[in-house]
Amino acid sequence: EVQLVESGGGLVQPGGSLRLSCEVSGFTFSSYWMAWVRQAPGKGLEWVANIKQDESEKYFVESVRGRFTISRDNAKNSLYLQMNSLRVEDTAVYYCVRDVLGGHFDFWGQGTLVTVSS
Amino acid sequence: EIVVTQSPGTLSLSPGERAILSCRASQSVRNNFLAWYQQKPGQAPRLLIYAASSRATGIPDRFSGSGSGTDFTLSISRLEAEDFAVYYCQQYGSSKTFGQGTRVEIK
Numbered sequence: 001e002v003q004l005v006e007s008g009g010g011l012v013q014p015g016g017s018l019r020l021s022c023e024v025s026g027f028t029f030s031s032y033w034m035a036w037v038r039q040a041p042g043k044g045l046e047w048v049a050n051i052k053q054d055e056s057e058k059y060f061v062e063s064v065r066g067r068f069t070i071s072r073d074n075a076k077n078s079l080y081l082q083m084n085s086l087r088v089e090d091t092a093v094y095y096c097v098r099d100v101l102g103g104h105f106d107f108w109g110q111g112t113l114v115t116v117s118s
Numbered sequence: 119e120i121v122v123t124q125s126p127g128t129l130s131l132s133p134g135e136r137a138i139l140s141c142r143a144s145q146s147v148r149n150n151f152l153a154w155y156q157q158k159p160g161q162a163p164r165l166l167i168y169a170a171s172s173r174a175t176g177i178p179d180r181f182s183g184s185g186s187g188t189d190f191t192l193s194i195s196r197l198e199a200e201d202f203a204v205y206y207c208q209q210y211g212s213s214k215t216f217g218q219g220t221r222v223e224i225k
Contacts, residue, residue, distance in 0.1 A: 045155070045163065045206055047214040059213070062119075095162055103210040104153035106174060108162035 002026035002107045004096045009112030016086050016116070022079040022096030022109060030074040033099035036081050038092035039111075046092075049081065050099050057102075064090075086116045120145050120209050124217035130225040137194040139220045141207035146187045148211030154183055154192045157219075158203045166205075167192065197222070 008020040020036070035050035049060045049070040058070055069082045079096055093113050097105040121144040131137055141152065150170040155163040165174040167183035170190055180195040194201055202224050207217045 044218045045157075045208070045216040047208075047216070050214075061213075100168070103151055103214075104165065104168045104208065105155075105163075106165045106168075108164070110162055 002098070004098070004107060004109035006094065006096045006109045006112035009094065009114045011115045011117065012086055013118050014086060014088055014116055017082070017084045018086065018114060020081040020083070020094055020096075020112060020114070024077050024079070024096070024098075027098070027107075029072075029077040033102045034072060034079045035097045035099040035105060036070065036079075037095045037097050037105065037108075038090075038114075039095070040089075040092045043092075048094070050102060051079070052102070083114070086114075088116050090114065091116045120147065120212050120215055122207060122209050122215050122217040124205075124207055124220045126220060127218075128221045128223060130223050131197055132225045133197050133199060135197050137192075137197055137201070137222055139192040139194075139205055139207075139222075141185075141190040141192070141217055143188045143190075143209050145212070147190075147209045150186050150190075151209060151211040152183075152185070152190045153208045153210065154181075155206045155208065156201075156203050157206065163206065194222075 003025045006022045036048040051058045051070045067085045071080045093111040095111045096109040098107040125140045152170045154167040157163040171183045182193045204219045
């Protein structure tokens with residue numbers, strides 16, 4: 001059974017930092033692109049970033065470029081999102097997702113809530 | 119950036135009726151790389167359709183996708199109780215962008 005379990009969310013002040021983690025099981029992690037997708041409270045979905053199997057390609061939505069970094073550890077079956085210079089508008093549930101060939105998302109975690117507020 | 123617009127915002131239908139949801143892109147979507155997702159309250163989204171018309175694993179055949187270029191459609195042939203939810207389309211032909219969603223509610 002495919003499982004993606006996020007952790008690391010919480011309350012942080014504007015300008016602060018947070019690191020999200022996602023531990024996966026049930027498939028060969030090193031064979032897949034992975035991504036983060038977020039959803040602000042009561043709003044729609046927004047792709048945030050994705051990363052190729054060997055970390056040779058990484059892409060970000062314009063609004064987080066230069067503030068967020070994405071990484072992975074294939075030995076630990078884990079995906080990460082380092083979020084710096086956080087803004088109120090980054091408040092959202094962040095989902096870890098399996099990214100098929102850098103395209104659509106076929107498996108989703110349950111999400112972790114990040115709240116940026118003073 | 120390709121902007122994706124879904125219509126209608128809300129669809130009010132009864133169980134057993136047919137639902138037709140629309141997704142329009144501001145530019146032609148390369149290779150018809152268009153996916154549909156279903157999201158129920160408090161849950162993560164679930165992939166229904168990819169590449170415009172291919173059903174994901176385990177998705178019932180009452181769900182079907184069609185379209186090409188800039189205009190795409192998700193059809194649900196006969197609504198069942200568990201189909202009332204919010205539906206999102208996503209293009210992945212050029213970066214990735216989602217539509218704003220269509221809520222299918224019980225009439």
